[in-house]
Amino acid sequence: MTVIKEKLDYIICGGGASGLLLLKALKEDSYFSEKKILLIEKNLKNSNDRTWSFWEKSGGDFDELLAAKWDQATFIGPENKQAFCLEPYQYKMLRSSTFYKKYFPQPTGHNYPKTLQAQITEIKSENGECKVSTDKGTFTADMVFNSLFDPKVLVSQSKYPVLKQHFIGWFIKAPKGSFDPSKILFMDFNIPQYEQTRFLYILPQDDQHALVEYTLFSKELLEKKEYEDGIKNYLSKIGIKEYAIKEKEQGNIPMSCFPFNQSNTANLLHIGTAGGWTKASTGFTFMNTVRQVERLLCFLKTEQPLTAFHQKNRFWFYDLLLLDVLDKHNENGSELFIRMFAKNPPLRIFRFLDEKTSFGEELLILSSFSLKQIGWFLSAFFKRAF
């Protein structure tokens, strides 16, 4: 095995969303222009392996790459249908292939940052540096940022519930006029729940084309057929009987408040899903990663050990309580979301999910739940607190 002698400043393990967002930010900040940075990724990243959606104000960094964006959304429960304007936000859809094409650096010769296509086999942090072993050699750096997610860390503990946001999505082409391209369907809970928390999610790109996803927040994955039947039945219910499936995607995103930071060291930081940058209560990761990367760059300039990067806030605790409740009452999960949307302006909910609300607004959200639901949260709270 080759051992590269040159010591690097930073190694980024994995060139997916978090690895590339970090590399992009490092390249754009002149403070880091002399740093020797190596990105190691096993795949070529030339296919569309996922579609990211997120909300932010218009004029964001990725606007020119978007496949679509919307100013309005709908939320549906068995007894309410709410259409709302997202302003000042827009809901945005970014295809990963477009993102990789723009930000995945081609393997280069001598100049930094360098990219290496290799399979990482081990990452070891010791004696003030970090070693990354791969099938193409071993590399040493002052700091390593690791986005390789190992689900085993979640399975081998029971203190924190582990749910999943899991789904199958179809990109379909339907007859003209099938969709209203001005609004997304954020969540439709008016479907059989089968004792779990299930909803439909639709992102229409125009009046014929849309991404239609059958999604669950629950512990166990389903057979493929069950997701697909869910999509078929829903399309039939909304009167779309003829359509062509253009593409499919499948996701299984961990939802957990597990302290991913516990495997960080002074020289090794876990990033992306591996670092707990997935919003535990929703599975949304992309924008969270953008924000964490921004904070990380400021942090790196302070030259503190990477163990000091992690910050826990009250939103972590809210997520923990919600996951405790969803774990225990998964069959009633839809009621929580239905009640939250019925009793709050949707923008308050989006700001809450962005961790930007005041404590007063958070109390308003809590007080919008029914007495029975507040009881679930109180019981989760007392279990965690004592």
Ligand SMILES: Cc1cc2nc3c(=O)[nH]c(=O)nc-3n(C[C@H](O)[C@H](O)[C@H](O)COP(=O)(O)OP(=O)(O)OC[C@H]3O[C@@H](n4cnc5c(N)ncnc54)[C@H](O)[C@@H]3O)c2cc1C
């Ligand atoms: C289908 C799907 C749809 C999603 N949609 C959304 C969404 O709409 N909004 C949202 O906010 N989040 C979404 N997510 C969740 C999250 O944003 C993504 O999973 C995101 O890609 C996570 O970024 P990451 O860097 O942590 O992991 P990844 O993007 O998976 O990057 C990890 C990288 O490490 C590489 N790698 C793994 N093992 C090795 C190895 N041994 N050696 C070398 N390289 C290795 C992988 O090839 C990969 O490129 C979605 C996830 C999926 C799967």
